[in-house]
Amino acid sequence: RKEVEQDPGPFNVPEGATVAFNCTYSNSASQSFFWYRQDCRKEPKLLMSVYSSGNEDGRFTAQLNRASQYISLLIRDSKLSDSATYLCVVNDGTGGGADGLTFGKGTHLIIQP
Amino acid sequence: DAGVTQSPTHLIKTRGQQVTLRCSPKSGHDTVSWYQQALGQGPQFIFQYYEEEERQRGNFPDRFSGHQFPNYSSELNVNALLLGDSALYLCASSLEPGNSPLHFGNGTRLTVT
Numbered sequence: 386r387k388e389v390e391q392d393p394g395p396f397n398v399p400e401g402a403t404v405a406f407n408c409t410y411s412n413s414a415s416q417s418f419f420w421y422r423q424d425c426r427k428e429p430k431l432l433m434s435v436y437s438s439g440n441e442d443g444r445f446t447a448q449l450n451r452a453s454q455y456i457s458l459l460i461r462d463s464k465l466s467d468s469a470t471y472l473c474v475v476n477d478g479t480g481g482g483a484d485g486l487t488f489g490k491g492t493h494l495i496i497q498p
Numbered sequence: 499d500a501g502v503t504q505s506p507t508h509l510i511k512t513r514g515q516q517v518t519l520r521c522s523p524k525s526g527h528d529t530v531s532w533y534q535q536a537l538g539q540g541p542q543f544i545f546q547y548y549e550e551e552e553r554q555r556g557n558f559p560d561r562f563s564g565h566q567f568p569n570y571s572s573e574l575n576v577n578a579l580l581l582g583d584s585a586l587y588l589c590a591s592s593l594e595p596g597n598s599p600l601h602f603g604n605g606t607r608l609t610v611t
Binding site: 429 | 531533538539540541542543546586588592595599600601602603604605607
């Protein structure tokens with residue numbers, strides 16, 4: 386079973402709609418969670434950290450469900466500029482990545498006018 | 499405040515050749531990590547440098563080696579290039595090991611022919 390799994394999409398969503406996608410992780414000891422955004426042929430950029438109590442940043446809301454081992458990202462009132470690939474990142478200290486960071490393959494989101 | 503800078507931006511090499519990629523971390527950061535991202539995949543961790551030593555390493559062969567200099571900048575060297583080494587190579591810096599999140603550079607796109 387892959388450590389971090391995401392639906393690759395693409396998710397085709399009309400402008401103004403709300404879209405949500407999840408990311409599942411396999412290690413129940415995972416401690417930190419992040420969403421990164423990556424535009425085509427660009428570097429990943431931190432979108433938001435995901436806290437146990439859930440957190441919101443403008444139109445973006447991130448949630449953590451430890452019992453079911455997934456995190457979610459919800460985007461309200463989607464904009465054309467939200468079109469990107471969203472990478473789920475999990476830090477459990479054992480993933481073998483830098484600081485134990487393991488990246489998902491990403492979910493491709495396309496906002497349509 | 500300079501972010502993470504990488505050079506060169508693009509590179510074309512032939513199979514069997516050797517390549518060196520360079521990275522300067524974000525100001526104030528002393529930890530540098532290297533990732534390989536193939537098309538349609540999430541970033542795969544290569545290794546991390548801190549205090550001029552390789553601190554962690556991912557599942558990459560010894561053909562991949564690195565170095566960190568006293569000014570915290572870093573190099574990634576790949577020997578005996580294979581066609582499969584064609585990818586976007588990302589450098590990321592962080593404030594210290596274990597202190598996420600990562601800040602990525604623009605990447606070097608390597609094409610091996």
